[in-house]
Amino acid sequence: MKQPLFFAVTALLLFGLSACRTPPAPEDIPEDLTPMEFFRRGQEATDARRWDTALTYYEVFLERHPDDLHYGPAAEYEIAFIYYKRGDYSVAERKFQELLARYDSPESDQMPDWPRILSERLLYEIIPQETGRPAVNAG
Secondary structure: OHHHHHHHHHHHHHHHHHHOOOOOOHHHOOOOOOHHHHHHHHHHHHHOOOHHHHHHHHHHHHHHOOOOOOHHHHHHHHHHHHHHHOOOHHHHHHHHHHHHHHOOOHHHHHOOHHHHHHHHHHHHHHHHHHHOOOOOOOO
């Protein structure tokens, strides 16, 4: 009877330790990482609910590629979505609004539509519904 308890406690400790890994420091992220690799690693961290690690990958991507009109909006969306998933709605809303403001620029025709569409849905429909606030119409 003691053996199953030992294994259960050991498994919980190992899982807890692996889930609490510290995020990579920006200097620990290879300089030659491709955009796809940034997103793959960020998504893997998100899937494992390692929010801080995922945020680090997306934030470092934006620091290293500030003018990328394809992946930049995607990284901004992922950052806002992580805050939403963490339940930090005020930060998520601010990040979604900042992303949507980018779509008012002349170069928005070069940006993918999906971050705008999903941001509007989360900002104007889903977050208000989850927080009990009235839905807001997109401006």
